[in-house]
Amino acid sequence: MEKKINAGIVGGAGYGGGEMIRLLLNHPNVNISFVHSRSNAGNPLYAVHADLLGETELTFTGELSNDVDVIFLCLGHGEAKKFVEDNDIPANINIIDLSQDFRLGETAKGREFVYGLVEMNREKIAHAKNIANPGCFATAIQLGLLPLAKAGKLQEVHTTGITGSTGAGQSLQATSHFTWRANNVSTYKVLSHQHLKEIRRSLQLLQPSFGGEINFVPVRGDFPRGIWITSYLNSDLTLEEAQQLYKDYYANHPFTHVSDKQIDLKQVVNTNKVLIQLEKVGNKLVIHSIEDNLVKGASGQAIQNMNIMYGLDETAGLKLKSIVF
């Protein structure tokens, strides 16, 4: 039997951390060395993540250990960079950061981070020491646009994104109060969402000439998990040409698939998959792309990155049963 990868999780009490634990507990090649949470130190994991009752007797720790191969940082934006700066993490430990702190090329303590969008950067990821895991909206939007950018076909894009409530985390807010959010719709950060920066950065790497706007309307959906993206743009590609372009692009990517039929969000909820569906209406190409925001949009993608970094099967630990209903 191969030696297992020893993994530490920092910020293990939040939604991202919890999903990290759930996935790693069942990963055939990983051993969870520690789950760090200062406020919950000493408590069993299931005291916070109640669904873990019966899964593990592990407890949270307030101490960091250097006896690990990789650390997953599941901290708030801004806190990840501070954590790297404040702690002496040996250089041989890999870091996979789920925050936005290192997605635009930022460094800390000399560490450089590869942007962990596998479907764009698989080779770089394979040789990376540190990974900046993409944002949830950014992942779904980019996967809907990468093939066009690579083909130099990108123009001004119009995008609607609808996100589940888990995207807002576990803090109690007026916009995540059940009474308010159930059966409700609202928008936020219209045309100004922070993920636009990392999206634009990736797209311009593939298509340096791209200068058009990405007009993004984020919507709060009244469901807990998942992100739905519909983008459209002017395009001279026929539907068949576009479908071929996308299928070719994703041919060797095990989690991203092009559907010939209409898709719906629950096809991917609780999985690491992204499904894409294309339509052509007049001169507009329409691209739908969907994911689970906590899996492919966060912790699942982090593990996908780890798998590639360590030369494992990209799907190890990520063959997940969808909730489907």
Added chain:
Amino acid sequence: MEKKINAGIVGGAGYGGGEMIRLLLNHPNVNISFVHSRSNAGNPLYAVHADLLGETELTFTGELSNDVDVIFLCLGHGEAKKFVEDNDIPANINIIDLSQDFRLGETAKGREFVYGLVEMNREKIAHAKNIANPGCFATAIQLGLLPLAKAGKLQEVHTTGITGSTGAGQSLQATSHFTWRANNVSTYKVLSHQHLKEIRRSLQLLQPSFGGEINFVPVRGDFPRGIWITSYLNSDLTLEEAQQLYKDYYANHPFTHVSDKQIDLKQVVNTNKVLIQLEKVGNKLVIHSIEDNLVKGASGQAIQNMNIMYGLDETAGLKLKSIVF
């Protein structure tokens, strides 16, 4: 034109207060004199109750006025009694209290309160100075049992009650976080809910011999509005006899109806109605009773009480369109 009733609302920023405002704004015989809320004084009502935009330009006030006929107290449990004790409310002003502070015969400053369950106490209410408005669960459970109690047919009762999230008010709690509550079920205060006291009190008034238990399992439902009650007990009544008993009892009550068909909660959501359906299985009589917890279970019933106190049509201001879907 008749003179309108001048009404003040104390605690106008909560769910009960908001529903009070919504209903009174459209009441043909009522003028809202003031809506009191210390923390929101000076703000328009729609700053807190956003759906009131376009309905009224009224603002919250931090001052009380004695130039009213009736005051609705929409305060937390314990606060209502304190409010009556701390303020010199002239004796000629009627008080309708929505808390549980006066439901068991408590008094304050010499004020006595009639228990405002119209379908049991209409005559007393007509002559009351002050009303203790029943609890939401208590209303639906009692309306399912009153005819039996009056007929001396009550025995040990087994009751399940499922409530919408509005029953927990607007404070942000873990059990009202959308991500947690959506698609979820849980129970609380099993067999020990505080409403059992007022329920037992009423039932024993009608059937003094009743000494059986009322076993009540309260369930948190994953919807915002409404209460579903299923009670059952041993009974020698046939279904037809029971239906006749209930129909006779409620014949003169405009808001309570016995359905011959299976009922579902959304038949009454956003109305002041209670629907009751009976089944007989073996020697057990099953009684389903449903209401909107914020209307018949709180503010609507408060207005129904006011209507009777002031000699108005009992349904004035309470002919509400159901949401139905």
Added chain:
Amino acid sequence: MEKKINAGIVGGAGYGGGEMIRLLLNHPNVNISFVHSRSNAGNPLYAVHADLLGETELTFTGELSNDVDVIFLCLGHGEAKKFVEDNDIPANINIIDLSQDFRLGETAKGREFVYGLVEMNREKIAHAKNIANPGCFATAIQLGLLPLAKAGKLQEVHTTGITGSTGAGQSLQATSHFTWRANNVSTYKVLSHQHLKEIRRSLQLLQPSFGGEINFVPVRGDFPRGIWITSYLNSDLTLEEAQQLYKDYYANHPFTHVSDKQIDLKQVVNTNKVLIQLEKVGNKLVIHSIEDNLVKGASGQAIQNMNIMYGLDETAGLKLKSIVF
């Protein structure tokens, strides 16, 4: 007391018909003369619309009567025109049609129909004999754009619309199966929704020069009632100028209001209101507009039209308590 308007409802067993009944039952100036439904003739209304139990003992009829002032047609698209052609409805009876059959200037038996968007056509409606009631999406989208069109400021528009499941009616379909639709998102008729025709027709009446596209992405939401619209376009108006333009346009319209704060769908559910909120981001003007698809988007607007045709207060019978939660 004034003589009441006698109203007949044709197609009374569907969602539109049911909502028509609910609203007219409480309308102070209307008497429901008949509710027509061939398949339900003889049954009480509450046999189909279960929430009407306790509201009315009216039954469906399979016969039409000419002893009415106005007929509301709540039939499927295509059936309304056929109904007018197949039945000899005396010329003095007004028709308000909720289908799309007469929205683009179509006629039948010599009857001409005024497009019943009050906020654009109030004068014409006041003198109309027959009304083509606007579509649900069309109402919300147009009310978000009318002030711009009137000011000649319209350009290519990008619109997302999210609709509740009631928009799909009561027929059992795969896309309205609870198990499928709960927590799900999907789109349909992307960039090709049939309401675009009536929208474009109205906008060009106000701004004949307008030739830009209206790019509309319709989304199936996982809630029963309501429509959320977000539109954006390039604009040289400042936010303040745009807000003033909209507030001026709607100053005399009792159901349409401009909010200075972020809006959410449940502010209008179960009411006849439309709320509009504006944002300016860079050179883009963003317009959010919301409605209840069954009320302002259908039956409520039909009554609003009737009120104006008959010289009543525009809000008669339409002062509705919002569900809010």
Added chain:
Amino acid sequence: MEKKINAGIVGGAGYGGGEMIRLLLNHPNVNISFVHSRSNAGNPLYAVHADLLGETELTFTGELSNDVDVIFLCLGHGEAKKFVEDNDIPANINIIDLSQDFRLGETAKGREFVYGLVEMNREKIAHAKNIANPGCFATAIQLGLLPLAKAGKLQEVHTTGITGSTGAGQSLQATSHFTWRANNVSTYKVLSHQHLKEIRRSLQLLQPSFGGEINFVPVRGDFPRGIWITSYLNSDLTLEEAQQLYKDYYANHPFTHVSDKQIDLKQVVNTNKVLIQLEKVGNKLVIHSIEDNLVKGASGQAIQNMNIMYGLDETAGLKLKSIVF
């Protein structure tokens, strides 16, 4: 590498069949030999189970094959028995039937079926040729009562059960219409649910003296997955004694756990687990038990049975990530 178990699925187009496929696709010791569905023969599995896109290229077949070790019957009640009678299935092929056709000792073609409730019958299952997989409600209710029955402590029981909509399958019905079911509550088969027979049978096997009633109120919940059970009965056990009794009973059962804290349904959704929580109020013992109706209540339990029959780790293929949110 061990030889894999070859499995056939009959009735693969329904909810039970789909969940069977999802689970077996990821089972390390199983090969899916065929998925039978007459109406879908020739179509890829993902044409019916859309979430399987990207998971498998298998197609439905209209032919049965005898080249399998085990057949899972995912047919409607009544159809399973007919299937066994109408087809010559070689005696060496094991059958695991998910219907209710063989749960009460029925036989067909000489085949006898062991009741597949692992937590009661593990030894018998290990030697069984055919399994009658328990009903969904029956599983959760029994797991809440087995330890009491084994200890001879069972008396008349009062049980409420709330089920997700998937329990009603994929056929389009009025009670599974999204518009109706969302935010709604209703009951069915009150005190007369068909699962009571198999429940009583099991309990009397463990406690032959038990003659009390099991009063069961089934409730339709407005969520897709999961079953919540609350049972209570008179008991002389203290809470500590009862907890010890339950923990001892389930000590060697990997999927059933006793929680010391309040439980909620989403702790187990999308897993094969059952969580149990006990309360003592006065002389009543309260037992909450929860499961995913499609996994532990159907297909997951079927695989658990197969694992035991074939001497595999009981949890093989059943280490599932919960949806949790």
